[in-house]
Every structure is written in structure tokens, then in C-alpha cells.
Amino acid sequence: MRFTRTIQPAVPILVQARMGSQRLPGKVLADICGRPLLTWLLERLRSSQLASEIVVLTTTEPADDAVVAAAARSQVEAMRGHPTDVLERYGAAVRTRGDEALVRVSGDSPLLDARTVDIVLDRFLRSDVDIAANHREREWPVGTAVEALTADCLARIQRAATDPRHREHVTLYAYEHPDDFAIAHVPAPSELIAPSLRLCVDSADDLAAVRALCAQFAPRQDFTLAEIVSREVAAT
DSSP, rough: OOOOTTOOOOOOEEOOOOOOOSSSTTTGEHHHEEHHHHHHHHHHHHOOOOOOOOEEEEEESSHHHHHHHHHTTTTTTTEOOOOOOOHHHHHHHHHTOOOSSSEEEEEEOOOOOOHHHHHHHHHHTTOOOSSEESSSSTTTTTOOOOOEHHHHHHHHHHHHSSSHHOOOOHHHHHHHHHGGOEEEEOOOOGOOOOTTTTTTSSHHHHHHHHHHHHHHTTTTTOOOOHHHHHHHHHHH
């Protein structure tokens, strides 16, 4: 059942984060200018004007005790779920919490900011869609992916998706079955168009680049995505 958009639902940001990355283990707690990567993200999301709260979704693996502790230091709730079935992790969290809708972001995107979340979430709340997302067309910087979707949509995906790819990449099934889901692309504002700019952390090189970028703004930690894009474009 779809929720009634005339009354804005409470929409949490659910951040998936775990220590067990295959390409760069432990990256979500890697140090960036004196703070863990995950802390950067949580603090930057905190100023969202539209999301109701932030929740970290991690796994039941012992190594992710550290993720739970990092979330607690930022006064953010953490929920634990399936180690590899990320779709089940999201589905269980939403069912337990009773959410009608959610924002999904990745814990390896430390420079995502609240304004980006609000742009996507605003489009979602104003549209009769299952998913609003900004990453399916290359306009935004890499590492700024945001999805807002209904709990009903998530449940439909969970019932239909059996391929391991679809269980790992939570919404991939919907994008590969577009006739079954109403999906809206959220374009980047002109000042944020930078598809070649990489701000995610998937490798040691990515981590070094993000550290260098944050050092340029130090001691500030509240710089915006627009400031990052403007500085990087000017430098090229």
C-alpha cells in the first residue's frame, strides 16, 4: 500500500556500512583528517531538512561491533542484519521500524551532503513514484548516490529478487525491471554537474584523494558538495 503524500511521512536515511569490504577492508572507519570516514558522512547528513533521522545498517559480524560503536559516538542508532544479503538487511530494518519510506545511501560516500539528500527526497515526496534516484544517469559526482523509495517498493523487490546480484545491490532489480516500477531520475543542478569527479572510497587511491580534498578545506568540515565541485572544476 502506498503512503499518502499529502501528509509527509517520517523518512529516515538508512546508511549501509560494514567493515568487510573486499576491495578495501575497514574503509568505513578509515581515518580522514582525524575522523573516521563514517563519522564524516553521518555528520554531513545530520543537517538534512527533510529526513527524519539517520540509522546505520550494519551486519551481525563481530568486526562490525566497531561500526556500531562509531555510530553511537555520533549519537546515531545502528541496526544489525544479514552479513551479505543487503536487501534482507534493509527489508528487516524497515519492517522492524515500521517505516513507510526510506532514503538509502552507502557508507563509503563520506562527502555526500544533506542538500543532495534533500534534493532527491523533495522530488520523491512531490512525485507519485516508487523510487527517486540521482545516480542512474551520469551527471552527479561519483559517490553522491541517493535513493528515496517506498517501503512497499522495497518489499516488492524483496519478494521478487532471487539473483545474488539483486540481493547485494538493493534496488538493482527495480532498475532492471522498469515496467514494474515507477522510477524518477533526479537531475543534478547545474552547479553540481561533475560526472568525472570521484568522491566515493572503493580503493586506496580513492581514500588518498578524499583525504587530500578534505585537507584543502581544513579545519572546516561543513563544506558543501557545491564547494567541492567548484574547487575541483577550477583546478582542472
